[in-house]
Amino acid sequence: FLPSKLYGDLRKKFDEIELAPILILVDASRILDYKESSEELSYIESRQINDAEVLAINKVDLVSETQLSAVRKMVQRINPNARLIETSGKTGTGLNELSNIVLRETHGGVPPISETVVKDFAKSVTKMGERGEQYTIKVKKDLSGSDLKNLLRDLLKGIAEKMLNAGGKINHIKAFLGNESSFLKASLVRLDQEVDFTGEIKGLSSGSIRRITIDAFGRGLPDDFLYNLMDSTIQEVAPKYGVKFEEQ
Known part of the structure; x- marks a missing residue:
């Protein structure tokens, strides 16, 4: 604004x-x-x-x-x-x-x-790319708090790498897992920096269902292209942690 x-x-x-x-x-x-x-x-x-x-x-x-x-x-x-x-x-x-x-x-x-x-x-402003999507994730195996951080880290790093490889610029990529009482928020502004985490979820047991929001902001990439980057990264990362993403 x-x-x-x-x-x-x-x-x-x-x-x-x-x-x-x-x-x-x-x-x-x-x-x-x-x-x-x-x-x-x-x-x-x-x-x-x-x-x-x-x-x-x-x-x-x-x-x-x-x-x-x-x-x-x-x-x-x-x-x-x-x-x-x-x-x-x-x-x-x-x-x-x-x-x-x-x-x-x-x-x-x-x-x-x-x-x-x-x-x-x-x-x-019209040259800025922005895409936000909400998903439900279903956990197929027990995940520790450390596993959940690694899941979000791999998602954000994967999206960031794809944005740069496509010739875009990263403004901000973030993910929010959970709800107001129990959440884990991840934020990344540069690929060469560590993902910043706020909040804590101690773990999720097999069969758990949670909501996750992923937002990507950048320059030089249209919104639909950002969506495709997010979707392809999810397809790569989800099997590693035994989770299933369903778009809301």
């Missing part, structure tokens, strides 16, 4: 609404891919950074101080007026400051944006 347009629309509809500052999260590990490959940031990402009142450089635990310095310089070139904070969901770095900004500070306003900017942004 285009933050400045969203905030502008909210202001028009709700005169008395109080908004937090426009805060954009920057993935420190992923944004370095552009710098290292000399590839330009997409219009979507650079425009969102430009709209920010606060830029939260996230996942600082995954980069060195030298790399972090490069990220700071990169985003400050795009938006020299934004306040920078550094955060990590894994270590807790900067989360109190982030919470205070969202809960206690208010939006200072941004200049009006032109229709040209809105149209250019919408055009860029």
Whole structure:
């Protein structure tokens, strides 16, 4: 989404609404891919950074101080007026400051944006590929918590590898297994990084049935092609763990 347009629309509809500052999260590990490959940031990402009142450089635990310095310089070139904070969901770095900004500070306003900017942004969005699918998995043999993590890891890594081999770019691939009371969430933004896990399922016994959602976001690949990549990866991985996927 285009933050400045969203905030502008909210202001028009709700005169008395109080908004937090426009805060954009920057993935420190992923944004370095552009710098290292000399590839330009997409219009979507650079425009969102430009709209920010606060830029939260996230996942600082995954980069060195030298790399972090490069990220700071990169985003400050795009938006020299934004306040920078550094955060990590894994270590807790900067989360109190982030919470205070969202809960206690208010939006200072941004200049009006032109229709040209809105149209250019919408055009860029159409180039993004996104596919999300829900499945029911039926477990044919007992699986430990470690087995379930390996299952999700193999799914995400397999999809990521196929996306890159097809000439696409990875934005984010994630999977959610279980429900609100007992779940395992897996997230991957780069093939050369480890899959990040949240939550825990201690194991599933033979005959168990659970729901799983898989989402793939990327550039350069149409939605239907992403679906085919997901489906072929499932067909390869499922037999290894004795599970059957049924699309909902």
